Amino acid sequence: MLDYGKFVAKRAKDIEISTIRYFFSMVKEVEGAISLCIGEPDFVTPSHINQAAVQSLDDGRTFYTANAGHFRLRQEISNYLNRRYQLEYKPESEIIVTVGASQAIDVVIRTLIEPGDEVLIPQPSFVAYGPCTILAGGTPVYVPTYLEDNFVLKADILEKYISPRSKLLILPYPNNPTGAVMTENELKEIASVVKKYDLLVVADEIYSELTYGIEHTAFAGIEGMWERTVTINGFSKSYAMTGWRLGYVAAPEGLAQEILKVHQYNVACAATISQYAGIEAMKNGDEDIAAMRARYDERRKYLLTSLREMGLNCFEPRGAFYAFPSIKETGLSSEEFAKRILWEGKVAVVPGSAFGETGEGFVRLSYATSMENLEEAVRRMKGFMKTL
Numbered sequence: 001m002l003d004y005g006k007f008v009a010k011r012a013k014d015i016e017i018s019t020i021r022y023f024f025s026m027v028k029e030v031e032g033a034i035s036l037c038i039g040e041p042d043f044v045t046p047s048h049i050n051q052a053a054v055q056s057l058d059d060g061r062t063f064y065t066a067n068a069g070h071f072r073l074r075q076e077i078s079n080y081l082n083r084r085y086q087l088e089y090k091p092e093s094e095i096i097v098t099v100g101a102s103q104a105i106d107v108v109i110r111t112l113i114e115p116g117d118e119v120l121i122p123q124p125s126f127v128a129y130g131p132c133t134i135l136a137g138g139t140p141v142y143v144p145t146y147l148e149d150n151f152v153l154k155a156d157i158l159e160k161y162i163s164p165r166s167k168l169l170i171l172p173y174p175n176n177p178t179g180a181v182m183t184e185n186e187l188k189e190i191a192s193v194v195k196k197y198d199l200l201v202v203a204d205e206i207y208s209e210l211t212y213g214i215e216h217t218a219f220a221g222i223e224g225m226w227e228r229t230v231t232i233n234g235f236s237k238s239y240a241m242t243g244w245r246l247g248y249v250a251a252p253e254g255l256a257q258e259i260l261k262v263h264q265y266n267v268a269c270a271a272t273i274s275q276y277a278g279i280e281a282m283k284n285g286d287e288d289i290a291a292m293r294a295r296y297d298e299r300r301k302y303l304l305t306s307l308r309e310m311g312l313n314c315f316e317p318r319g320a321f322y323a324f325p326s327i328k329e330t331g332l333s334s335e336e337f338a339k340r341i342l343w344e345g346k347v348a349v350v351p352g353s354a355f356g357e358t359g360e361g362f363v364r365l366s367y368a369t370s371m372e373n374l375e376e377a378v379r380r381m382k383g384f385m386k387t388l
Contacts, residue, residue: 179317
């Protein structure tokens with residue numbers, strides 16, 4: 001058989017398959033299992049958004065858009081960012097529509113990072129930042145966050161991990177997997193470090209609309225940070241549009257136009273039908289967001305109370321749709337716990353180790369599922385905990 005290994009780039013060999021997807025796939029092997037693995041809204045995309053997409057097809061709008069995206073969508077994104085977060089971006093030159101926030105992360109890192117550059121990545125965090133850095137030839141440097149700090153990135157800890165090769169800081173708040181959010185004052189402390197060491201920031205704010213009892217503060221809105229920040233956001237989480245694969249980048253023109261070059265050779269443009277859906281979502285989707293957020297909040301409160309009742313220490317997540325309880329008292333590793341609760345309790349969770357070393361001793365549960373599923377999952381979890 002041909003030795004394919006000699007053809008595969010070392011950068012590709014140096015990354016691993018996502019543990020999240022591994023456990024999601026395992027669910028299919030356990031009959032009747034309830035999955036709390038994937039961060040995907042259980043809501044169907046609102047009908048008026050679907051109808052706008054169908055209308056675009058009926059009108060024959062099936063051609064390429066500009067590489068940066070349909071101008072009407074970029075206008076709506078610009079209006080949205082100004083309305084919600086008081087951020088000003090020119091739709092003609094400072095906004096790029098992408099194939100989900102995931103593609104945005106990839107093209108931004110590849111645009112900014114060269115071999116030898118270091119990217120500062122808080123842990124625990126979304127699994128893509130490190131692999132995208134490696135594929136760009138850079139070096140990921142993981143900055144730990146801790147339960148005692150509610151998994152917030154602390155300025156004094158961040159500073160210890162900065163070197164002369166540090167170039168980029170990923171700021172992923174509200175956070176996946178922890179549900180942590182950062183206040184304006186906490187972000188200002190990070191901004192001081194960013195300015196001191198002349199860093200750029202990628203603010204992944206895909207969960208910005210999903211906060212509970214606290215308003216999201218956009219990092220680009222912190223004094224002096226607009227010019228240093230590339231903001232990434234999208235439609236998947238807030239509008240229940242995961243399958244539409246629609247996201248965007250907002251950045252100062254000098255950065256955005258360089259990112260656009262990488263984007264155009266990568267995908268040309270996002271799907272036209274998705275972009276017309278996005279226009280409708282941006283124009284008329286605020287009530288949809290509010291309704292879904294209220295439902296998530298009910299589930300969040302129920303799950304948090306239930307986890308604590310079964311003896312699992314869990315800080316209160318104030319953003320996204322995840323809980324991140326500690327399972328250290330069980331004496332099991334996070335992967336052992338996840339495997340056993342799947343096979344013995346028929347509940348699928350993600351081991352915290354999937355999100356970095358500081359995630360060990362925790363598991364991630366998504367409450368982006370129906371309350372009926374959540375209640376049954378809690379019942380099974382309580383039974384499993386009694387067996388330990």
